[in-house]
Amino acid sequence: MSLPRFQSKTHGDTGAAPKLHVVTFGCQMNKYDSLSVEGKFRRQGWQTTEAIDEADLVLFNTCSVREHAEERVFSWVGELRKAKERRPELMVGVMGCMAERLGDEIYGRSPVVDLVVGTRSFQHLPALVDELREKRAAHPARTPRITRLGFDEEPDAARADEPYVGGRHAYLTVMRGCDLNCTFCIVPKVRGRVLSRGIEAIVDEARWMIDSGAQVITLLGQTVNSWGEDLAAPAEGEPRGRGRQGRPALADLLYRLQELSGLSRLRLITLHPSYVTPALGQALRDCDKCDRFLPLPAQSGSDDVLRRMKRGYTTDLYRRRADILREHCPDIELGTDWIVGFPGETDADFAATESFLAEQRFVVNYVFQYSPRPSTAAEALPDDVPAAIKRERNNRLLELAESVQLARLRENIGRTLPVFVEEPHDKHEGLLRARAHTGLSVSLKGATTLVGTTQSVKIEDCTAYSLAGTLASELPAPPPEPAPAH
Numbered sequence: 001m002s003l004p005r006f007q008s009k010t011h012g013d014t015g016a017a018p019k020l021h022v023v024t025f026g027c028q029m030n031k032y033d034s035l036s037v038e039g040k041f042r043r044q045g046w047q048t049t050e051a052i053d054e055a056d057l058v059l060f061n062t063c064s065v066r067e068h069a070e071e072r073v074f075s076w077v078g079e080l081r082k083a084k085e086r087r088p089e090l091m092v093g094v095m096g097c098m099a100e101r102l103g104d105e106i107y108g109r110s111p112v113v114d115l116v117v118g119t120r121s122f123q124h125l126p127a128l129v130d131e132l133r134e135k136r137a138a139h140p141a142r143t144p145r146i147t148r149l150g151f152d153e154e155p156d157a158a159r160a161d162e163p164y165v166g167g168r169h170a171y172l173t174v175m176r177g178c179d180l181n182c183t184f185c186i187v188p189k190v191r192g193r194v195l196s197r198g199i200e201a202i203v204d205e206a207r208w209m210i211d212s213g214a215q216v217i218t219l220l221g222q223t224v225n226s227w228g229e230d231l232a233a234p235a236e237g238e239p240r241g242r243g244r245q246g247r248p249a250l251a252d253l254l255y256r257l258q259e260l261s262g263l264s265r266l267r268l269i270t271l272h273p274s275y276v277t278p279a280l281g282q283a284l285r286d287c288d289k290c291d292r293f294l295p296l297p298a299q300s301g302s303d304d305v306l307r308r309m310k311r312g313y314t315t316d317l318y319r320r321r322a323d324i325l326r327e328h329c330p331d332i333e334l335g336t337d338w339i340v341g342f343p344g345e346t347d348a349d350f351a352a353t354e355s356f357l358a359e360q361r362f363v364v365n366y367v368f369q370y371s372p373r374p375s376t377a378a379e380a381l382p383d384d385v386p387a388a389i390k391r392e393r394n395n396r397l398l399e400l401a402e403s404v405q406l407a408r409l410r411e412n413i414g415r416t417l418p419v420f421v422e423e424p425h426d427k428h429e430g431l432l433r434a435r436a437h438t439g440l441s442v443s444l445k446g447a448t449t450l451v452g453t454t455q456s457v458k459i460e461d462c463t464a465y466s467l468a469g470t471l472a473s474e475l476p477a478p479p480p481e482p483a484p485a486h
């Protein structure tokens, strides 16, 4: 006999809906996927709960990118051992990058886990949970488990059939996977090749988010500016996009989203220099809802290191792509990640990175010390930069980044900038957090009623990380012109 599927609002004998708790690790894309999974379960009659100990199903949405991320998941999962002894019916699932990388190995390390579901299979989770319950009912003495991995070639449909609950700032995944093969990166292995969603599904989902209160939408993709590369080229007579051979390109998507009323700001995470085109520069220039800030990771300023990383560009190519963007939008700001201590990085390579940072004048710099990640190509390279040198380079680059950022942010003092007011400041009462159209963080005094509005702010001060200013409308009146001398 099989158990009823969780499609009604009742659960067992209690009459209550079953409850799901999702623990999310890692990037914004994982947060998007967690919201999406919660929605799928709610549509099957489940409730989501903040309290892990009242959940019938606990899902861990995991990350494999940073060192220790997987260890943290194992220790969290281990915490459920006692709960599972008390309540054997509790179900525990691991989804996301770590599930895709380790597969069934997870059961060996964490016997409490019942389900392992990879990065592109999570849309099947409610059905898989039903299947697991059926197996448990049929074989109560065994420990049935379900693993679902691999890359379904089915792009996500629009999520418009339940209320959007993500708040004012929405994240919208427009593509999954990556066609590049940077040697330090696990993403192509755990997320597969690029799979772009169709433009109509994205626009529908954006509209749904806006109708439910979102004002800022960040488009997510591992290489978001490669969106459309895998979509079909138009047939003869069909409308042409701005991409390769008339394919749709990110520029087309930005023009469409710009038209949505109720949308205040559009942001992008993360871009790759290889896919920067003049069409993208033009779209950023024409679409005033797009932030003039792009995360465009350089990773290193040494061509030798870039080659060993297989990044697919030299510093000269990066420079030319950044110049395309600056020609179209002179006020555009770029942010970057850096990896220091990559295998074989010499003092001269590191000096080249310092020069490139200073030359490109990045306003946002994230610095990471290289550590080999399992299942990447770079794992086979000798990790030959001593830890002390990695630390020293990390600190030197951070120091340089701070001085460059401070100089860049100081250039804004005295300017009046349009800013979108994001939220009350979490540490200082009476202050608001805002973001300038160039992506820079701005704090200002003001009433919370300004949250969600665009204001003009006169910039008066700054640190290396943010600007501070006063509402232009509330600036003290300038002193009267001195009377002309007679």
Ligand code: SF4
Binding pocket: 178, 179, 180, 181, 182, 185, 186, 187, 188, 222, 223, 272
């Ligand atoms: S571009 Fe490189 S670093 Fe970025 S997701 Fe693809 S393989 Fe990873």
